[in-house]
Amino acid sequence: MKVAGQGELRLLEDIKEFLAAGAAADDAAVIADASGFVVASCDMFVEGVHFDLGWMGTEDVGWRSLALALGDLAAKGAEPAWALASLAIPRRWNVEQLRNLYKGMRALGQQFQTSIVGGDMSSIEGPAVLSLTVAGRTTSMPLARSQAQPGWSVAVTGPLGAAALALREHRAFRLVPLIEEGRRLNSLGLCCGDVSDGLVREMEKFAAMAGVGCVLQGADVPCAPGASLEDALTSGEEAELVCVGPQDAIEEAGLEEIGKLTDAGDVKVIGADLKTTGYDHFA
Amino acid sequence: MKVAGQGELRLLEDIKEFLAAGAAADDAAVIADASGFVVASCDMFVEGVHFDLGWMGTEDVGWRSLALALGDLAAKGAEPAWALASLAIPRRWNVEQLRNLYKGMRALGQQFQTSIVGGDMSSIEGPAVLSLTVAGRTTSMPLARSQAQPGWSVAVTGPLGAAALALREHRAFRLVPLIEEGRRLNSLGLCCGDVSDGLVREMEKFAAMAGVGCVLQGADVPCAPGASLEDALTSGEEAELVCVGPQDAIEEAGLEEIGKLTDAGDVKVIGADLKTTGYDHFA
Numbered sequence: 029m030k031v032a033g034q035g036e037l038r039l040l041e042d043i044k045e046f047l048a049a050g051a052a053a054d055d056a057a058v059i060a061d062a063s064g065f066v067v068a069s070c071d072m073f074v075e076g077v078h079f080d081l082g083w084m085g086t087e088d089v090g091w092r093s094l095a096l097a098l099g100d101l102a103a104k105g106a107e108p109a110w111a112l113a114s115l116a117i118p119r120r121w122n123v124e125q126l127r128n129l130y131k132g133m134r135a136l137g138q139q140f141q142t143s144i145v146g147g148d149m150s151s152i153e154g155p156a157v158l159s160l161t162v163a164g165r166t167t168s169m170p171l172a173r174s175q176a177q178p179g180w181s182v183a184v185t186g187p188l189g190a191a192a193l194a195l196r197e198h199r200a201f202r203l204v205p206l207i208e209e210g211r212r213l214n215s216l217g218l219c220c221g222d223v224s225d226g227l228v229r230e231m232e233k234f235a236a237m238a239g240v241g242c243v244l245q246g247a248d249v250p251c252a253p254g255a256s257l258e259d260a261l262t263s264g265e266e267a268e269l270v271c272v273g274p275q276d277a278i279e280e281a282g283l284e285e286i287g288k289l290t291d292a293g294d295v296k297v298i299g300a301d302l303k304t305t306g307y308d309h310f311a
Numbered sequence: 312m313k314v315a316g317q318g319e320l321r322l323l324e325d326i327k328e329f330l331a332a333g334a335a336a337d338d339a340a341v342i343a344d345a346s347g348f349v350v351a352s353c354d355m356f357v358e359g360v361h362f363d364l365g366w367m368g369t370e371d372v373g374w375r376s377l378a379l380a381l382g383d384l385a386a387k388g389a390e391p392a393w394a395l396a397s398l399a400i401p402r403r404w405n406v407e408q409l410r411n412l413y414k415g416m417r418a419l420g421q422q423f424q425t426s427i428v429g430g431d432m433s434s435i436e437g438p439a440v441l442s443l444t445v446a447g448r449t450t451s452m453p454l455a456r457s458q459a460q461p462g463w464s465v466a467v468t469g470p471l472g473a474a475a476l477a478l479r480e481h482r483a484f485r486l487v488p489l490i491e492e493g494r495r496l497n498s499l500g501l502c503c504g505d506v507s508d509g510l511v512r513e514m515e516k517f518a519a520m521a522g523v524g525c526v527l528q529g530a531d532v533p534c535a536p537g538a539s540l541e542d543a544l545t546s547g548e549e550a551e552l553v554c555v556g557p558q559d560a561i562e563e564a565g566l567e568e569i570g571k572l573t574d575a576g577d578v579k580v581i582g583a584d585l586k587t588t589g590y591d592h593f594a
Contacts, residue, residue: 031409032402032434039432042406046413048393048426057428059393063345070395070444072431110331110342112353114442119315119593123325126314130329143331146340148355149322151315151592154437159397161353161444309434310402 034310037236053174053237055221056100060169067170068163069100075118075155077309078265080198086125088200089158090132096265097160098140098205099222103269105214106164108142108207114159116152129158140207166211171219176238178291181275183283185209185268188227189255192263203267210269216281218273223266226306230270231287231295241292246299248286261297262306317593320519336457336520338504339383343452350453351446352383358401358438360592363481369408371483372441373415379548380443381423381488382505386552388497389447391425391490397442399435412441423490449494454502459521461574464558466566468492468551471510472538475546486550493552499564501556506549509589513553514570514578524575529582531569544580545589 031039040052051057056069073093075081081089094111101108113133117126130144137143142162185206194201205222213220221230227249231242244261251260271283278285295305314322323335334340339352356376358364364372377394384391396416400409413427420426425445468489477484488505496503504513510532514525527544534543554566561568578588 029406030402031400031404031406034406036432039406039409042410043413046410046417046427048428051426051428051430054429057393057395059428061344061346066349068393068395068429068444068446070397070430070442072397072399072433072440072442074399074433074435074440076436077433110340110351112340112351112444114353114355116355116357116440117314117593119313121314123312123314123317123322126322127325127329130326134329143334144329145331145334145342146337146351147334147353148442149319149592150355150357150360152357152438152440153359155435157355157357157399157435157440157442159353159355159431159440159442161351161395163351163446309432310400 031310036308036310039310050172054172056104058170064165064167065169066163067101067104067106067166068161069097070161071097073158083198084200085128087128087132090129091136091202093158093160094133094136095203095205097162101162101164102205102207102210103220103222104170105211106166108140108162108164110145110163111137111142112161113144113147116150116157118156119151170214173219173221173234173237176219176234176240176272176289178240178289180272180289181278181285182242182287182289183271183278183285187250187252188223188266188268189259189263190252191265192259193255206267206269213271213281217277218271218281220269220271223264223268223270225264226262227270228261228295228297228302229306232305234272235293235295241290242287242295243290244287244297246297257300258302261300261302262304264307314593319591319593322593333455337455339387341453347448347450348452349446350384350387350389350449351444352380353444354380356441366481367483368411370411370415373412374419374485376441376443377416377419378486378488380445384445384447385488385490385493386503386505387453388494389449391423391445391447393428393446394420394425395444396427396430399433399440401439402434453497456502456504456517456520459502459517459523459555459572461523461572463555463572464561464568465525465570465572466554466561466568470533470535471506471549471551472542472546473535474548475542476538489550489552496554496564500560501554501564503552503554506547506551506553508547509545510553511544511578511580511585512589515588517555518576518578524573525570525578526573527570527580529580540583541585544583544585545587547590
């Protein structure tokens with residue numbers, strides 16, 4: 029049976045038994061140590077899948093990739109500490125492209141006192157592949173996606189869809205991860221996720237990992253200027269976070285409810301008829 | 312100017328200014344925290360460069376890749392704690408290949424109480440790419456490659472060349488990282504490295520990073536059964552460690568001196584005429 033056509037969540041199920049307990053359930057790993065918690069996350073960015081060098085320079089690729097990787101720390105309320113970068117480089121690349129990739133990562137990293145402390149380089153006969161590991165710290169244990177409860181409210185930190193728009197218009201959007209906002213929301217007891225693959229898709233992950241369902245009110249989902257509701261529901265690689273928690277905690281955080289977790293197993297959107305629920309590498 | 316033809320060390324020089332101080336000088340990053348040191352390392356394994364699925368199954372690829380990644384922790388005397396795995400998967404792969412890759416990683420990881428706590432999966436139009444980040448702990452700060460001194464002795468923990476032999480014969484060699492031995496050698500004050508790209512190549516890295524030179528005595532380099540001296544000098548992906556330190560520390564460790572660090576800038580091997588010094592991705 030080929031991996032193509034299985035869907036990511038199914039493939040995760042297939043390898044789950046070989047991972048640490050809970051490893052497949054969240055975008056970031058949380059490891060307790062003597063003075064709190066290390067939050068670590070690893071993201072892979074593949075030319076032709078995550079970025080297109082036909083219209084995006086490598087400096088933008090570097091910035092965006094590190095920003096997206098740090099989004100997983102933002103979601104867990106962690107303060108970024110360090111990053112490791114591994115890169116498979118097509119031999120046709122020139123040195124300036126290579127330098128610009130690292131330059132872009134440094135530029136974003138400097139905003140969060142996070143530098144590249146190490147990594148690896150390899151050649152590749154194929155597309156460029158960048159793998160980023162980021163690690164940060166938090167003093168309190170973040171909620172896992174699997175701890176989400178039916179009845180909780182769903183909210184987002186801001187309008188969605190700008191990333192889909194930028195992608196269609198071939199603009200390299202230099203997003204900035206919401207590190208401070210993530211810390212604030214976690215300290216209020218919310219469980220957050222970044223919107224890597226689209227809002228509906230993120231809710232499907234909550235549903236799968238927590239055994240819950242979700243109903244989103246299309247009319248309440250905030251859309252970025254120029255973005256349609258479908259954009260807002262399916263746009264991935266967004267900086268905004270999605271948060272779930274008890275209604276009073278969502279209100280205390282100053283967020284607007286856009287839906288509810290339910291005890292059904294699926295994700296519904298009232299007022300939208302979606303052609304896709306977001307990006308799936310193995311659909 | 313293309314990256315091909317530059318050589319890895321030159322490319323590292325080109326990106327050094329964008330990395331944390333010292334990041335380019337060692338295979339593992341050392342980060343001080345409240346209760347000691349985190350040692351973290353990231354390695355990338357590319358199909359067609361690091362492994363050939365024509366004669367190696369994915370279970371072997373998983374085992375070997377994690378073993379090689381943990382070799383960097385062994386060199387720094389760190390106790391492995393956790394690993395993150397990112398994988399770019401060709402859509403032609405079947406589910407069993409995917410499962411076996413993780414199965415191989417788990418099998419090796421279990422020997423060192425190290426599990427895969429998270430990661431990422433992407434599709435790719437090209438070769439499979441596995442990126443592994445491993446992290447461990449040590450209570451004392453390991454010596455950096457850049458701290459090596461002229462006059463120090465050079466030694467290896469065992470015979471070299473078995474990996475080159477296995478590669479020629481298309482045998483998937485399931486190496487085991489020398490975690491305990493690495494801890495012992497670091498506690499004796501030695502500076503160690505794994506032999507990723509061949510002994511001579513590793514000495515060239517010491518030379519470049521510490522501003523030293525090296526003379527190896529070919530006759531004293533231990534060769535694995537069936538391996539030639541050239542194999543022993545250039546074979547990469549070995550489990551054995553190379554160690555440098557003051558002569559009395561090398562003796563105290565029970566190791567045999569095979570050469571000396573010098574104040575010349577280059578690496579010489581007495582009694583061998585090498586066609587290559589090891590593997591360079593960008594030669």
